[in-house]
Amino acid sequence: MKLAVALVLLGAALLLTSGGDCGLCPVIERKVELFFHGNSKDYLQHVKAYTNNPDLLEEAERMKNCVDSKLTEEDKTHITNVIERIKASPYC
Template identity: 55%
Template sequence: MKLAGAVVILGAALLLLTSGGDCGICPAIKEDVHLFLNGTSEEYVEYVIQYKDDPEILKNTEKIKQCVDSTLMEEDKAHANAFIMKASLLC
């Protein structure tokens, strides 16, 4: 797996650890991960702007999203999605 794929999975694991006592992923985090892996840069930035309307953060958000889109293959994204769903069910 590419470095970017590992970073996505690590980020997802961290989100799981901070998502609450039952290890379930709250709907906002599920939507965030879904848009991060499967949405367009514009969709993801529009989602993030709901939580943090800071021009620097939004600029970096778009750069990270574009990097993921240009680096991860569909197979990597599918593996990351599967990992997130399995991890949330195992707790």
């Protein structure tokens, strides 16, 4: 659960410091969706489209495997809901 909280806080900080426009670019939204709700193969293909650095790809795979093994579907849904709430906030 610590990982989930850290990811949510990081996402919230990034959204709130985006200069008042909390909309995520479509590429980032897709990456977040695949990271929490997609399978490893699809997530890694998405990451590979933007980097060919083997270290980054290895770390992306390690993080995805960690999220998939440590977070429940309920945890992932809560994270997604928090991100949606932040995006919908009138303060963004």
